[in-house]
Amino acid sequence: MVSEEYIGRINIILRFIDNNLDNQLSLEKIAEKASYSPFHFHRIFKAITGEPLNAYIIRKRIEKTAGILIRQKGARVSELSLQYGFSSNSSFTRAFKKVYGISPSEFRKLSPGKYSKICKVESKNGQENQIFEKYICNINNQITWIKMNAKIEIKEFLETDIAYVTQIGVEGIEQAFDKVLRWGRSKGMLENSNTKIARIFHDSFKITDPDKVRMSICMFLDKEMKAEGEIGMDSIAGGKHIVSRFEITVEEFEKSWSGLFIWMNENGYQKSAHDPFEIYHNNFNDHPEKKCIVDFCIPIK
Known part of the structure; x- marks a missing residue:
């Protein structure tokens, strides 16, 4: 079992990598920041994330460029490849195609509201490639759903401190929520009705x-607190946000997020560099129809 100390240090490194994808990220530099030897750090990182460090960084850089390409149609592939550490445009294209099954230029032509990376298929040469598949609901149906x-x-948000647990992948997410709730309960925070849980x-x-x-998976804080093991401390940036209140079942979350991003594009808003999040206002198990009352929040420029 991975110790809480290891998880706490990897939490810091994951944020560091996110904020430095366009800078040089060597194993030695990152291991030094985590206060481990390169050999020891590499083993810990893979045990916690499920990926070797170099593979993780390459994937994150590819996904970063994918997000830019699909939101900014004027972005130049050659400039992105150099900005995010690829030696040439051809090496970037090969790496990109290995992940998505199409070239960066083809990817850029896709509508952000119509497509999603949700399956693998066999290519003609028998190798698995990641591809895009249309959502069942078309854009008009999703806009209607949102309305x-x-x-x-x-809304304008102030910067908010949070205590959080890192969760990678959808499997085991209930345990991550439980860890945050148990920590909050131990601090007496759940006695405050204004305490919110978010993702x-x-x-x-x-x-x-x-x-x-x-x-x-996080809890909003009203005072400064210190990290404890796998419970990390961070903040949600202040600024302007699209905030959408829903009362929906768990199965309707994907549809709601897709529709809200379509609404954002249709109304001329642009997402900022900060991450979207959900704020929960109830325990869906207590709802007569098992529905979540939740705010979906998208930071915008």
Whole structure:
């Protein structure tokens, strides 16, 4: 079993990597930041994330460029390849195609509201490639869903401190929520009705495999606290946000997020560099229809 100390240090490194994808990220540099030898750090990192460090960094850089390409149609592939550490445009294209099954230029032509990275198929040469598949609901249906089920506002948020647990992939997410709740209960925070539980998405299900999506399951804090083992401390950046209140079942979350991002694009808003998140206002098990009352929040420029 991986110790809480290891998890706490890897939490710091994951944030560091996210913030430095366009800088040089060597094993030696990252291991030094984590206060471990390169050999020891590499073993710990793979045990916690399920990926070797270099593979993780390459994947994150590819996914970062994918997000830019699908949101910014004017982005130049050659500039992105150099910015994110690839020796040439051809090496970047090969790495990109290995993940998505199509070239960066083809990827850029896709509509962000229509497509999602949700399956693997056999290519003609028998090798598995990641591809895009259309959502069942078309754009018009998703906009209609949003109009019928969401109350959307533009709100200004102040920077908010959080205590969090890192969760990679959808499997085991209930345990991550339970860890945060147990920690909050031990601190007496659940006695405060204003205490909120949230989930931050550091990756997008549109461009990252579900078993590799990194999330922070977190609790909002009203005072400064210290990290404890796998409970890390961070903050949600302040600024302008699209905030949409839903009362939905667990099965309707994907549809709601997809529709909200379509609404954002249709209304001329642009997502900022910060991560979207959910704020929960009830325990769905206590709801007569097992529904979640939840705010979906997208930081915008």
